[in-house]
Amino acid sequence: MMSRNFIALIAILAVVGPWSALAIKAHDFKTCKDAAFCDRLRGVRGPAVHIDPASVSVSGAHVAASIVNPAAPNATLSLRLLSLGSTVRLHVTELSSLRYEVPGILLPSVSEMLEEWKVLQTSDDALELQTSAGHRVVLGFSPPSVACFSPSGEPILKWNADGYFAFEHTRTKQEGDPEGWWEEEFRGHRDSKPQGPNAIAFDVLMEGVQHVYGIPERASRLSLPASVDPNGTAPGEPYRMYNLDVFEYLSDSPFGLYGSIPLLMGHRPAQTSAVFWLNAAEMYVDLAKSEAGTSSRWIAESGVLDVFFLLGPSSSAVAAQYARLTGGTALPQLFSLGYHQCRWNYKDEADVAGVDAGFDLHGIPYDVLWLDIEHTDGKRYFTWDKNLFPTPVRMQQDLASRGRKMVNIVDPHIKTDANYRVYKEAEEKGLFVKNKDGTSFKGHCWPGESAYLDVTNPDVRAWWSQQFYTSVYKESTTNLYIWNDMNEPSVFNGPEITMAKDLLHHGGAEHRDVHNAFGLYYHQGTVEGLRNRGFKEISSEYGDRPFVLSRAFFSGTQRLGPIWTGDNSAEWGHLQASVPMLLSLGVAGLPFSGADVGGFFGNPDAELLTRWYQLAAYYPFFRGHAHIETKRREPWLFGEDATRRVREAIRARYRLMPYLYTLFARANATGEPVMRPLFWEFGDDEAVFDNQEEFLVGPGLLVAPALHQGAAAVPVTLPGRGLWHSLDSGRAYDAALEGDRLHVASADLDALPPTYLRGGHAVTMRERPRRSTAAMRGDPVTLVLGLDRAGVARGELYLDDGRSYAYALAGEYVHATFSLKNNELRWATTDGRDLGLPAPSAEYDPGVVVDRIVILGLADPAAWQARAGDRAVEAEPGPVRAATAVETPALVLRKVALPIKGSWTVTLERRAAASS
Numbered sequence: 037m038m039s040r041n042f043i044a045l046i047a048i049l050a051v052v053g054p055w056s057a058l059a060i061k062a063h064d065f066k067t068c069k070d071a072a073f074c075d076r077l078r079g080v081r082g083p084a085v086h087i088d089p090a091s092v093s094v095s096g097a098h099v100a101a102s103i104v105n106p107a108a109p110n111a112t113l114s115l116r117l118l119s120l121g122s123t124v125r126l127h128v129t130e131l132s133s134l135r136y137e138v139p140g141i142l143l144p145s146v147s148e149m150l151e152e153w154k155v156l157q158t159s160d161d162a163l164e165l166q167t168s169a170g171h172r173v174v175l176g177f178s179p180p181s182v183a184c185f186s187p188s189g190e191p192i193l194k195w196n197a198d199g200y201f202a203f204e205h206t207r208t209k210q211e212g213d214p215e216g217w218w219e220e221e222f223r224g225h226r227d228s229k230p231q232g233p234n235a236i237a238f239d240v241l242m243e244g245v246q247h248v249y250g251i252p253e254r255a256s257r258l259s260l261p262a263s264v265d266p267n268g269t270a271p272g273e274p275y276r277m278y279n280l281d282v283f284e285y286l287s288d289s290p291f292g293l294y295g296s297i298p299l300l301m302g303h304r305p306a307q308t309s310a311v312f313w314l315n316a317a318e319m320y321v322d323l324a325k326s327e328a329g330t331s332s333r334w335i336a337e338s339g340v341l342d343v344f345f346l347l348g349p350s351s352s353a354v355a356a357q358y359a360r361l362t363g364g365t366a367l368p369q370l371f372s373l374g375y376h377q378c379r380w381n382y383k384d385e386a387d388v389a390g391v392d393a394g395f396d397l398h399g400i401p402y403d404v405l406w407l408d409i410e411h412t413d414g415k416r417y418f419t420w421d422k423n424l425f426p427t428p429v430r431m432q433q434d435l436a437s438r439g440r441k442m443v444n445i446v447d448p449h450i451k452t453d454a455n456y457r458v459y460k461e462a463e464e465k466g467l468f469v470k471n472k473d474g475t476s477f478k479g480h481c482w483p484g485e486s487a488y489l490d491v492t493n494p495d496v497r498a499w500w501s502q503q504f505y506t507s508v509y510k511e512s513t514t515n516l517y518i519w520n521d522m523n524e525p526s527v528f529n530g531p532e533i534t535m536a537k538d539l540l541h542h543g544g545a546e547h548r549d550v551h552n553a554f555g556l557y558y559h560q561g562t563v564e565g566l567r568n569r570g571f572k573e574i575s576s577e578y579g580d581r582p583f584v585l586s587r588a589f590f591s592g593t594q595r596l597g598p599i600w601t602g603d604n605s606a607e608w609g610h611l612q613a614s615v616p617m618l619l620s621l622g623v624a625g626l627p628f629s630g631a632d633v634g635g636f637f638g639n640p641d642a643e644l645l646t647r648w649y650q651l652a653a654y655y656p657f658f659r660g661h662a663h664i665e666t667k668r669r670e671p672w673l674f675g676e677d678a679t680r681r682v683r684e685a686i687r688a689r690y691r692l693m694p695y696l697y698t699l700f701a702r703a704n705a706t707g708e709p710v711m712r713p714l715f716w717e718f719g720d721d722e723a724v725f726d727n728q729e730e731f732l733v734g735p736g737l738l739v740a741p742a743l744h745q746g747a748a749a750v751p752v753t754l755p756g757r758g759l760w761h762s763l764d765s766g767r768a769y770d771a772a773l774e775g776d777r778l779h780v781a782s783a784d785l786d787a788l789p790p791t792y793l794r795g796g797h798a799v800t801m802r803e804r805p806r807r808s809t810a811a812m813r814g815d816p817v818t819l820v821l822g823l824d825r826a827g828v829a830r831g832e833l834y835l836d837d838g839r840s841y842a843y844a845l846a847g848e849y850v851h852a853t854f855s856l857k858n859n860e861l862r863w864a865t866t867d868g869r870d871l872g873l874p875a876p877s878a879e880y881d882p883g884v885v886v887d888r889i890v891i892l893g894l895a896d897p898a899a900w901q902a903r904a905g906d907r908a909v910e911a912e913p914g915p916v917r918a919a920t921a922v923e924t925p926a927l928v929l930r931k932v933a934l935p936i937k938g939s940w941t942v943t944l945e946r947r948a949a950a951s952s
Contacts, residue, residue: 064223066532071320077235082200085201087176088104111205119151119168121149122347126195128341135340137339141590143360143363181195183195201238202236202238217233225530229538240345241329246329248300249619250299253589254291254292254617258713277320278292278532279295279554280294280532283603293602297621301354306720307349311344316339352706355625355707355708358707362591363594368597368700369838370693377404378406379662380408382407382411389431403441403810405441406659417447447521449482470539472539491560504566514580518566559589594625601618601632604635604637606666611648611651614631627656628700639666656710671683671686687805688788698734698834705871710733714727723753737791740790741789748783754771757772759771762923768924793820801817813882815884819831820892827859829855844873844874863940865938887933894926894927905941913925
């Protein structure tokens, strides 16, 4: 039974009301009714088609078949079903198809993942197969369907379970064709549709599933609500995926925002699965929930049906399956995990110097200072306004002298100025997106009239990448990194503030085919530029890992760099919305993400700003940013109390740097999110399947932030049935006890959010306050272990130079695992195989030691002493962290001084009883 205090606090928060909403300019953007293909196919079951049994063949990992439509004999479709272990790929297109298929999203290694089908049974109405992982897959013929079962026989999902499959075939225009087939108009913008109706629709039933996640980006709930009733009634809008510049967005809406990842994860106890549709066209997804499960109903305007069924069975397994298709997360530079200070705009070099000095003056660490569009000469990217930034090289070098970096914005709109080198050269080479008549498309954005590079063309991306050499980007240095904004792309005078769909790209593809991937290709060209710069100008041997922030994204963006959630607002609703938004991105395979701290629009008060920093210290990407018309909001401008609180929040982030960096090394290998929902680790605890007020950082650290104005306490749900250790008080909570599992924790504004270490897990820290991550490189490491009921805890540490590719090219890294069991703490470095790395270099040694070990969960910490070999180690009861109150003391080992490279053991022994 819930505790009385817990119920009372839940009631108070309910009275606070739902998330607030900004006044989005909804008339600028389409609904399903405004998009002819969505209006035409939403809620409409497909035609009576079937698979011709005589066309079915099985060859190794391939099943081939033809889908025929008796009412349209010339509309036969080609079906391929491929086995990729615990992933099944379904590909359907027209015979002799010229339809666009998105290139470069899947890893080249996907072709090597194919595994032979085992044929179990063939009949006139179905083909029954088995994957190498033991999943049974049934290809039904009439109507076409694909049903997937677990190795134990449990149904997982079924494609076309409800008969919504429809594939509009290529045709010639006829007199009397329905309205919307060959052209449509929205707010004065005419879309000529030379290919006619080309949409595709289908449904997938996730059997027994009531909670589905993913298909970002939107400010919606983590566990996505149904958009249609089981009977097909549509009370609201479907979930839209169409990358747009939404200048102000609602804090609780199915409306699609800046990026799209067409991956939907479904979870039920003991089974997680996902559906991934590789298609970059405008897309809508309806969700219908019933006792049978959740039916997702997908519609895209063009392209092909290229769907992957990721069969789990766990959330981690699904993440790994998706990463095998589209890649893991790029291992970031260490500095990028620190705090970033940004606004539109720091106005000149004196302003930059003053802000930089302000952090040191107030003892607040940070790593990166950012410049927005006003630093340029008339919004001409790769230039400087020399009246405001007369000595940019000296400015960058000054930041570098304190271990800090600078980031400049470079947007995709190129000012149409014949005297502007970038435009002149690109126009002469024919590198821009084209109108239907073959001329370069011109639209309006920040510089005025602008042209847009056709980054879908690899040759254009290669040219773009050359612009980032310091010899080309004049007065830039290798201490400068890049921010790609507005790359949905944003076109102020275009339909829905983006490009017209009938513009032309590489190979004759229409923009409608490539839209959602455009931002990824632009991001990719920039990343390639910084990577090339690193090998040419920093280290020809090991290079320099790029850092490029992007606003638009698609499947595969995780291989390139971080994204953020765009133009949020200084409102409590947007603070609250940031948690499910970032969790959804992580679920969909994009872990490196953040939200603008304090809100981009508006002016936060001290309380909201403080709470935002306290939450954002646990975001994967941590940046403060603000609109040009907002008041200045550097952390020291809100009074001494707020400065102290924000300082502590940012320092808490820096303490966790070893743990965060290790999580990113793990994400690089497995695709797992850094910031993850509770259900990810506790897949059988149905009470937390829709919890979006708490989250985990990695597998073992739970954060319960204060998200409401005036909150003095927060309700906490501890998942599972194990132990949790408060990192504030040291107290152990037993999730098997109702009063511990559901409790109310203090959320004093002076304190960090309540955080709990999961029993059986550990975190690594660096505790010395430093001005930046660069200043921490040689600092000792602290281990904090939380024991489970068996007295066991485990953890890992990954460390390299934090900058180059030496870890991958020369094995220059240390990866260690450690465990406390039977009163012995054993530390050992690994061969890196678990992280997909080459064998570690014998010569590489960072010279870092473990110097402090904190053990939570011992009944009587004062009764223990410790030894490292023959050497006694200082051991006494104490707090988790120095200068914190002790409610339940931990056992603290000091001056351990053992290297992170190599193997060692620390033994705990009971002290001899004092003689009377």
